[in-house]
Amino acid sequence: MNVWGNEGQLPLSERELALRNEFVRQYLIDFDPVLACMRVGFTKAFAEDYAIRFMAEPYVQKRITELSLETPADELEQEELDKQLTLSVLRQAATNGPYSSRVAAAAKLASILGMDKPVANTLDITSKGGVMVVPGISNVDDWEETALKAQQELINAAQESI
Numbered sequence: 085m086n087v088w089g090n091e092g093q094l095p096l097s098e099r100e101l102a103l104r105n106e107f108v109r110q111y112l113i114d115f116d117p118v119l120a121c122m123r124v125g126f127t128k129a130f131a132e133d134y135a136i137r138f139m140a141e142p143y144v145q146k147r148i149t150e151l152s153l154e155t156p157a158d159e160l161e162q163e164e165l166d167k168q169l170t171l172s173v174l175r176q177a178a179t180n181g182p183y184s185s186r187v188a189a190a191a192k193l194a195s196i197l198g199m200d201k202p203v204a205n206t207l208d209i210t211s212k213g214g215v216m217v218v219p220g221i222s223n224v225d226d227w228e229e230t231a232l233k234a235q236q237e238l239i240n241a242a243q244e245s246i
Contacts (some may be wrong), residue, residue: 101143104138104144107121107138108120108151109151110123112151116172117135118135121135174196177189
């Protein structure tokens with residue numbers, strides 16, 4: 085018995101192999117067989133039917149396995165492929181899953197794409213026993229003026245460091 089279970093089937097022509105190889109390549113972009121068929125050139129009505137057919141074929145399953153196990157030699161290329169896969173899975177979940185999954189996926193997708201509302205950096209510095217420069221001046225009025233000035237410089241320095 086053949087490992088892929090396709091004994092008794094007629095061998096695929098060169099054109100049929102090319103179609104299936106392209107389908108597999110397109111399928112591995114987002115793991116959506118219907119979209120893969122549409123990118124190969126099928127209309128939506130035919131794409132749904134052929135997606136089921138192709139995914140049931142041993143040759144297609146074998147090619148998916150083979151190509152899935154290949155890893156790019158370049159780490160940056162692999163990182164980019166992983167990012168694209170993550171984004172495509174999140175897009176699918178955001179459009180096709182149950183409501184709670186769609187909301188969670190959309191939120192994560194927005195975060196990855198930098199679409200979140202920016203967090204306001206606010207610094208509210210009040211005197212709560214923190215650091216304060218104490219000038220060595222004997223006159224109370226001069227001391228108070230110098231202390232306020234030093235405290236304001238400290239606040240400005242803290243705000244600039246954020």
